[in-house]
Amino acid sequence: xxxxxxxxxxxxxxxxxxxxxxxxxxxxxxxxxxxxxxxxxxxxxxxxxxxxxxxxxxxxxxxxxxxxxxxxxxxxxxxxxxxxxxxxxxxxxxxxxxxxxxxxxxxxxxxxxxxxxxxxxxxxxxxxxxxxxxxxxxxxxxxxxxxxxxxxxxxxxxxxxxxxxxxxxxxxxxxxxxxxxxxxxxxxxxxxxxxxxxxxxxxxxxxxxxxxxxxxxxxxxxxxxxxxxxxxxxxxxxxxxxxxxxxxxxxxxxxxxxxxxxxxxxxxxxxxxxxxxxxx
Numbered sequence: 001x002x003x004x005x006x007x008x009x010x011x012x013x014x015x016x017x018x019x020x021x022x023x024x025x026x027x028x029x030x031x032x033x034x035x036x037x038x039x040x041x042x043x044x045x046x047x048x049x050x051x052x053x054x055x056x057x058x059x060x061x062x063x064x065x066x067x068x069x070x071x072x073x074x075x076x077x078x079x080x081x082x083x084x085x086x087x088x089x090x091x092x093x094x095x096x097x098x099x100x101x102x103x104x105x106x107x108x109x110x111x112x113x114x115x116x117x118x119x120x121x122x123x124x125x126x127x128x129x130x131x132x133x134x135x136x137x138x139x140x141x142x143x144x145x146x147x148x149x150x151x152x153x154x155x156x157x158x159x160x161x162x163x164x165x166x167x168x169x170x171x172x173x174x175x176x177x178x179x180x181x182x183x184x185x186x187x188x189x190x191x192x193x194x195x196x197x198x199x200x201x202x203x204x205x206x207x208x209x210x211x212x213x214x215x216x217x218x219x220x221x222x223x224x225x226x227x228x229x230x231x232x233x234x235x236x237x238x239x240x241x242x243x244x245x246x247x248x249x250x251x252x253x254x255x256x257x258x259x260x261x262x263x264x265x266x267x268x269x270x271x272x273x274x275x276x277x278x279x280x
Contacts, residue, residue: 001030001066003037003044004225012226013233020236026097030066032232035264036224039272042177043134044224045215048077048113051085053106060085060104064115065097073118075099076138076213080113082106088141088213116215125206128183132210136175138217143168144209145185163208175216177275183208227271231264238263 009029010016020028037043049063062077069075072092077085084104091099099115116138123130125145132140143163167185170176183206192199216224 001033001046001068002026002064003033003047003220004029004228005047005049006065008047008225009229009232012229013236015233015236024236026065028232028236029229031235032228033066035231035235036228036272037134039269040276041134042136042275043117043119043214044136044220045114045116045138045217047220048080048110048115051080051082051101051106051110051113054100058103058105060101060106061094061098062091062101062115063098067093067096067099067115067117069093069099069117075118076116076215076217077101078114078116078138078217079219080110082110085110085113088139114215114217114219116213116217118211119214120209120211123181123208123210125183125208130181130183130208130210132170132179132181132212134214135179136177136214136216137170137172137179138175138213138215139172140168140170140181140210140212142211143181143183145183146207146209172217175218181208181210223271224275227268230268234263234265 006022006025006029009025009032013020015025017025033044046064046067049065051060051062053059054061069091070093072090074088074090077087077089080086082104085101085106089101089104091101094100118141119134121132121134123132130143144161145163146161163183163185168181168183170179170181
């Protein structure tokens with residue numbers, strides 16, 4: 001859940017281990033990340049604290065605080081500078097703060113990188129474009145397009161609707177904050193209306209189901225890191241503990257208490273809103 005490292009948090013907040021314990025700092029950092037995700041509506045990815053060899057194995061432990069990942073699956077890893085620890089990697093959860101990657105041998109301890117979680121989401125197609133959220137989109141692995149008689153809101157997507165990769169495109173050379181996927185196949189629905197000669201186009205009726213990886217694979221922007229660290233510091237100093245007891249996960253639709261928002265540093269909140277506007 002933490003999108004920046006503990007070292008970055010301590011550097012910005014100036015809260016040493018004597019002033020704030022590691023456990024409390026991690027809690028504040030994870031809460032600050034949740035607040036940032038709530039305000040921006042974005043998933044930034046999990047910052048790697050470190051990755052190290054598990055003694056006597058060819059497995060690697062990646063420390064990412066409060067990740068909330070499923071017990072097993074696949075993540076997209078970037079920024080480590082290690083070939084074996086880059087790209088789509090299968091994992092298993094060790095605990096709430098670490099995961100295990102099998103079949104990797106490290107010659108040194110790694111202390112940089114981002115882990116992007118896998119997300120499945122629905123989107124409407126309008127004028128051949130589907131907008132995926134939350135972003136930024138690091139990689140899209142699969143699209144399914146609802147077609148023909150399967151156009152039923154909320155209905156299942158049969159396996160036969162998987163769109164081939166040459167029928168859609170998304171640019172991920174830079175963080176794709178807008179999450180716009182170009183759909184090259186015909187996604188326009190034509191509906192004949194009684195009394196009309198020509199059919200009516202209903203461009204917004206098509207739907208896609210996307211499986212993608214979200215996060216700043218190339219590194220979280222420095223101003224965003226600073227904003228998250230600043231907010232986390234305010235949370236750590238909050239005597240009521242209200243922020244740390246609330247649930248601000250990106251998939252929650254509950255709204256933040258205005259009194260809580262009022263406690264946050266204005267400059268940090270302004271930075272977060274600027275990233276929210278990138279996808280609007």
